[in-house]
Amino acid sequence: MAPELPQDFNSGSAVPDMVAVGSDNIPQASWLKERNIDTAARIRLIKLSHVWYQHPDLNEITTFLTDFGMTVAKKTDNEVWYRGYGPDNYVYHATKGDKRFLGGTFEVATLEDLQRAAELPGASEIRDLKDAPGGGQIVTVPDPEGIPCNLIFGQKPPAPRHPPEILALNYGESKGRVRKFQRFQPGPAAVYKLGHFGICTTKYEEMLTFYTKTFNIVPSDFIYVPNDGKKQVVTTFAHLDLKSQAVDHHSFFLSANPTTHVHHCSFEVHDYDTQQLGHQWLAEKGYKLVWGLGRHVLGSQIFDYWWDTTGNMVEHYADGDLVTSETPIAYVAAGHESLAVWGPELPSDFLA
Numbered sequence: 001m002a003p004e005l006p007q008d009f010n011s012g013s014a015v016p017d018m019v020a021v022g023s024d025n026i027p028q029a030s031w032l033k034e035r036n037i038d039t040a041a042r043i044r045l046i047k048l049s050h051v052w053y054q055h056p057d058l059n060e061i062t063t064f065l066t067d068f069g070m071t072v073a074k075k076t077d078n079e080v081w082y083r084g085y086g087p088d089n090y091v092y093h094a095t096k097g098d099k100r101f102l103g104g105t106f107e108v109a110t111l112e113d114l115q116r117a118a119e120l121p122g123a124s125e126i127r128d129l130k131d132a133p134g135g136g137q138i139v140t141v142p143d144p145e146g147i148p149c150n151l152i153f154g155q156k157p158p159a160p161r162h163p164p165e166i167l168a169l170n171y172g173e174s175k176g177r178v179r180k181f182q183r184f185q186p187g188p189a190a191v192y193k194l195g196h197f198g199i200c201t202t203k204y205e206e207m208l209t210f211y212t213k214t215f216n217i218v219p220s221d222f223i224y225v226p227n228d229g230k231k232q233v234v235t236t237f238a239h240l241d242l243k244s245q246a247v248d249h250h251s252f253f254l255s256a257n258p259t260t261h262v263h264h265c266s267f268e269v270h271d272y273d274t275q276q277l278g279h280q281w282l283a284e285k286g287y288k289l290v291w292g293l294g295r296h297v298l299g300s301q302i303f304d305y306w307w308d309t310t311g312n313m314v315e316h317y318a319d320g321d322l323v324t325s326e327t328p329i330a331y332v333a334a335g336h337e338s339l340a341v342w343g344p345e346l347p348s349d350f351l352a
Contacts, residue, residue, distance in 0.1 A: 017321075017323065017326075017327040017328070018327075018328065020330075021327070021328045021329075021330035022330060024330065024331040024332075025328035025329055025330045025331065026328060026329050026331075027328055027329070028218050028219075028241070028325055028326075028327070028328070028329055029325075031218075031219065031329055032212075032218065035209075035212065035213070037212060037213050038213075039216070039241070042213070042214060042215055042216045043108060043113045043116055043117050043151070043214060043215050043216070044108060044109035044110070044113050044215075044216050045106040045107065045108055045109070045151075045215050045216055045217070045240050046106075046107050046108065046109050046240070046242070047106070047107050047240070047251075048104065048105075048106055048107075048194055048195070048196065048197075048240075048251045048252070049088055049091075049105045049106060049107045049152055049194065050088060050090050050091045050092055050093055050104075050105045050194055051091075051092055051093070051101075051103070051104050051105065051194060051197050051265045052092075052093040052094075052095070052101075052102035052103050052104075052105060052148075052150065053092070053093070053094055053095070053100070053101055053102060053310070053312060054094070054095045054096070054097040054098060054099065054100035054101075054102055055094050055095070055096065055097070055099065055309075055310045056096070056097065056098060056099065056310065057309070057310075058075075058078075058079075058080055058094060058096050060309045060310075061080075061094055061308060061309055061310060062075075062080055062082075062094075063309070064287065064308050064309045065082050065092060065094075065308075066082075066188065067188050067281065067282060067285050067287070068188060068189075068191070068267075068278070068282065068306070068308075068314060068316075069084070069188040069189045069190050069191040069267070069269065069278055069316070070082035070083065070084060070091065070092060070191050070267075071083055071084075073089065073090045073133045073158075074090075074131075074132070074133050076131065077096075078095060078096045079093070079094065079095050079096070079131065080093075080094045081093050081094075081132060081133050082094070083133070083158065084190065084191035084192050084193055084194075084267065085161040085162075085163060085164075085190055085191070085192060086161075086191075086192040086193035086268075087157065087158075087193070088158070088193060088194070089132070089133040089134030089155055089156075089157075089158045090132070090133055090134075091191060091193055091194040091267060092194070092265075093105075093132070099310050099311065099312075101147065101261070101262040101312075102148055102150075103140065103147060103148030103149055103150045104149065104150065104197045104252065104265075105138075105150035105151070105152055106149075106150070106151055106152070106215070106240075107151075107152050107153065107155070108151050108152070108153050110153070111137075111153055111154070113151070113153070114126060114137060114139055114151055114152075114153040117139045117141055117151045118139045120141050120214065122141065122142045123139055123140065123141045123142075124139055124140045124141075125139075126138070126139055127139070129152070129155070133158065134155035134156050134157070134158060135154065135155060135156055136152050136153060136154040136155035136156075137152065137153055137154050138150055138151065138152045139151045141214075143207060143210050143211070144203050144206040144207055144210050145199070145201055145202070145203055145207060145260045147199060147260070147262075149211075163192075163270070164190065164270040164271075164274065166271075167182065167271065167273070168180070182273075184273060184277060186277055186280070186281065187277065187278075187281060188278050188281050188282075189269040189270075189274045189275050189277060189278020189279070189281070189316055190269065190270065190274065190278075191267040191268070191269060191316075192267070192268045192269060192270060193267065193268050194265065194266070194267055194268075195248055195251070195266045195267060195268045195301075195317055195320065196248065196250050196251045196252060196253065196265070196266045197252065197253075197262065197263075197264070197265040197266065198252065198253035198254065198255060198262070198263040198264060198265075199253075199254055199255070199260070199261075199262055199263065200255045200256075200257035200259065200260060200261050200262075200263050201254055201255070201256065201257060201260055202256075202257065202258065202259065202260050203260075204233075204234075204254060204255075204256040207254050208236060208254055211238070211252065211254070212238070216240060216241040216242070217238050217239070217240060217241065217251075217252060218238060218239060218240075218241040218325075218329075219236050219237065219238050219329045220237045220238060220239050220249050220250050220298075220299075220323055220327070220329065220330070221236070221237045221250075221298050221329065221330045221331075221332055222235075222236055222329065222330070222331050222332070223235035223236070223237075223298075223332050223333075223334050223338065224331060224332070224333060224334060225333075225334050226333075231331060233256075234255065234256045234334060235253060235254065235255040235256070235334070236253060236254045236255075237249065237250035237253045237298060237299065238250055238251070238252045238253060238254070239251055239252075239323055241325060242324075242325075243324070243325045244324050244325060244326075245324065246322040246323070246324055247322065247323060247324070248320055248321075248322065248323075249298070249299040249300070249320055249321040249322065249323050250299060262312070263313065264305060264312070264313035264314060264315050265312075265313075265314055265315070266301075266303075266314075266315035266316075266317050267314070267315065267316060267317070268316075268317055268318065268320070269316050269317070269318050270318065271318055271319070272302055272318055272319065274318065275293070275302060275304065275316050275317075275318045276293065278304075278316060279292065279293055279304045279316070282306055287306055287307070287309075288306065288307040289304070289305070289306055289307075290305035290306055290307055290313055290347060290349055290350055291303070291304070291305045291343070291344060291346065291347050291349075291350050292304030292305055292343060292344070293343060294340040294341075294342055294343015294344060295340060295341050295342050295343065296339065296340055296341075297337070297338055297339065297340065297341050298330075298332065298338065298339075299320050299321050300319065300320060300321045301317035301318065301319060301320040301321075302317060302318045302319055303315055303316070303317050303340075303343075304316050305350065313350075
């Protein structure tokens, strides 16, 4: 047996979810039961599709988003759709106008789910996406804060793109890359897909109830602060409940805040080298960094956050955790140590 490393050396390991969440947790099924959530009655979401923002200068935001790693799928005088190299027709939709977040967009499982969404209080009619790449239909539902939640169905799949090469890595005791040298091309970090977005809310409990009762959205982690001997939850990371299917640790999050606004949206890139090169590219272009590079604790992603040219926060991430319906919901005490295992000091702007 090989000797163990001395305790004062760092180490990394892939820890099973049942162990990683610690002892302070609750099964997803138990939490749903406690909240009296009828899982069969929820509108079924199958994936997060894209985010929708309004910007005063479409040319300026297009320059930023292409430097960030997207390509223009379609452009008109008042709208631009941007895609990644993944399975979606577009991952970001920009409309000309004053700065505004027009909502995240989820794909629903069936036309019936879309029709049920159109019957929710305040919902729009089902609208045809005549101009958007891939077509389809959309319904917009206001959440308790009045923030749009968009649901789509019936889009035609885009033409596939070739993914980047999965690079072999050489480790101290495992060297499979022989006579193959790593070489890289500088440039933007090509975006694969939209990973998540998050909302800061003055109505945390109402928002949590709305999203988890209306849709198949389930918490992954609760971040709390002690309050009179109780746990006061201030942030929830949540994923799509697709039963045994592995999904991103979070596609959506809510954070209690004195003001209501979108916190950030986040896009997956291929790997750490891709991300680092993209980070370097944005820095050389003079864009303003918010935080990173670093690695989160919850979700495990390697992250870097940037301000776009309109003043919205946008994130790259790589190597995120996957969960299923068997992954327990963890309760985690709030603090800097719960946000990142390595990286720069947390800036105050990030928590605004």
